[in-house]
Amino acid sequence: MRYILGILLFSIFLCADVNTQALKRADKSSNSSQKSEIIRAYNDYRNIYIRALMKDDDILCKTCLRGLIKTGKKLHIDVINYENKLKKLSHKKSKKLIEKKKRPDSVKHSISGKNRLRSIRWKDSQRLVLRFSRDIKKSEVNRFSLNYSKQKKFKTIYDIYAVLTEKTMSLQHTSVKKIRLAQFDQKTLRIVFESDTKIIQQYKISGHELTIKMSSENKELRYIPLHANTSNKIIVIDPGHGGKDAGAVGYKKYREKIVVLQTAKKLRDILLKRGYTVYMTRNSDDFVKLRKRTKFANKKKADLFLSIHANSVPKRNRKKAKGIETYFLSTKRSKRAESSLKAENSDISKLEKSAMNTTLHLMSREKIFASNKLAIDLQQNMLATLKTHYKVKDGGVRSGPFWVLVGAEMPAVLIELGFISHPDEAKLMVNHRYQKKQAIGIANGVDRYFAKNL
Ligand SMILES: [Zn+2]
Numbered sequence: 001m002r003y004i005l006g007i008l009l010f011s012i013f014l015c016a017d018v019n020t021q022a023l024k025r026a027d028k029s030s031n032s033s034q035k036s037e038i039i040r041a042y043n044d045y046r047n048i049y050i051r052a053l054m055k056d057d058d059i060l061c062k063t064c065l066r067g068l069i070k071t072g073k074k075l076h077i078d079v080i081n082y083e084n085k086l087k088k089l090s091h092k093k094s095k096k097l098i099e100k101k102k103r104p105d106s107v108k109h110s111i112s113g114k115n116r117l118r119s120i121r122w123k124d125s126q127r128l129v130l131r132f133s134r135d136i137k138k139s140e141v142n143r144f145s146l147n148y149s150k151q152k153k154f155k156t157i158y159d160i161y162a163v164l165t166e167k168t169m170s171l172q173h174t175s176v177k178k179i180r181l182a183q184f185d186q187k188t189l190r191i192v193f194e195s196d197t198k199i200i201q202q203y204k205i206s207g208h209e210l211t212i213k214m215s216s217e218n219k220e221l222r223y224i225p226l227h228a229n230t231s232n233k234i235i236v237i238d239p240g241h242g243g244k245d246a247g248a249v250g251y252k253k254y255r256e257k258i259v260v261l262q263t264a265k266k267l268r269d270i271l272l273k274r275g276y277t278v279y280m281t282r283n284s285d286d287f288v289k290l291r292k293r294t295k296f297a298n299k300k301k302a303d304l305f306l307s308i309h310a311n312s313v314p315k316r317n318r319k320k321a322k323g324i325e326t327y328f329l330s331t332k333r334s335k336r337a338e339s340s341l342k343a344e345n346s347d348i349s350k351l352e353k354s355a356m357n358t359t360l361h362l363m364s365r366e367k368i369f370a371s372n373k374l375a376i377d378l379q380q381n382m383l384a385t386l387k388t389h390y391k392v393k394d395g396g397v398r399s400g401p402f403w404v405l406v407g408a409e410m411p412a413v414l415i416e417l418g419f420i421s422h423p424d425e426a427k428l429m430v431n432h433r434y435q436k437k438q439a440i441g442i443a444n445g446v447d448r449y450f451a452k453n454l
Pocket residue numbers: 240241247248256308309310343344
């Protein structure tokens with residue numbers, strides 16, 4: 001198991017209103033020469049600040065902000081947000097004093113309002129949804145981060161003006177080490193996400209619900225330190241077609257050879273960053289014969305061969321076919337492989353075909369299995385990564401006699417990035433951000449494959 005499963009420590013600790021005392025302690029610690037004391041002061045100021053915010057206590061807010069700026073600077077924490085808030089607050093002060101008399105409602109509300117947490121659950125792999133008994137306001141949620149990069153400790157904390165129900169809830173997540181949920185004080189519910197890489201999170205409030213979304217970038221980050229030894233792994237990426245062979249020409253005359261090279265280059269860079277040794281069968285718009293591609297991989301003693309392609313159907317059907325597919329080489333062809341087979345096998349003479357057929361039938365069972373496993377990992381990870389931002393269709397893992405894979409002495413797959421003939425899918429496929437996401441997905445799949453099959 002490569003993932004560290006997060007566990008929920010469910011605890012309730014109620015604190016009395018100890019602001020004055022805490023403030024005194026913070027002031028004292030902030031003048032210390034010891035780093036640990038300054039960290040303590042910083043934390044104290046922040047906690048009091050949150051409470052002050054909820055009580056609408058501007059004076060206390062300002063005191064805390066000054067403390068946060070002072071200690072934050074000593075700790076080399078970016079305090080620009082606090083500085084801006086302090087500026088705003090000082091600006092607003094005179095106005096607020098006059099207004100406050102006119103707005104007794106808001107003050108009353110903050111005392112009587114008791115918002116209860118009704119439920120908490122993972123909507124999908126990325127989103128945690130908290131449901132409350134009444135609407136949440138933006139001002140009732142305060143998020144901040146604490147990053148101790150040296151200790152590899154990254155925390156994101158949410159303080160929410162609400163109370164916990166008695167019900168115990170359990171939470172687990174693959175990319176977070178620990179998730180803690182607790183009643184911080186009488187009015188504040190605190191959730192702490194702790195991980196050993198930086199967590200990128202966004203949150204959204206909608207009516208009774210607060211959704212915390214963890215960006216898929218986290219996943220990528222998590223993969224880096226978790227690697228098995230990748231430096232001795234060699235990957236050959238094979239961007240399909242090139243030069244005189246444009247491959248499929250799709251929507252708006254987008255050409256397969258261009259799109260696959262763009263995505264392949266992104267994949268190369270990601271894999272290199274993750275420590276793999278990577279070779280490309282072509283780095284530019286050159287024509288390379290199919291046979292030469294696997295020969296190249298064999299010569300490089302590659303551990304994996306990834307051929308990157310784009311699918312297409314004739315114009316009249318262009319809106320009917322879309323989706324991402326991954327193929328592995330097999331004499332058996334799945335029904336839906338036909339259209340891809342026709343397109344990807346075009347550059348082969350009859351003579352070559354018969355020679356390759358022999359090779360194909362000599363192919364070992366183990367290699368077919370390994371390629372099949374690899375195809376599954378790639379397909380799953382591409383979809384998981386893309387689905388966080390895009391609507392994509394799972395075309396599935398399929399098998400077929402793809403000539404470009406024949407003769408490869410290592411697990412080999414052919415990835416159809418999508419249908420370049422489909423108007424919506426083609427638009428995504430030429431988009432660089434989409435290409436990068438898809439490349440990350442493929443790289444994650446490679447990681448997964450090696451993690452399981454070393
Ligand atoms: Zn192709």
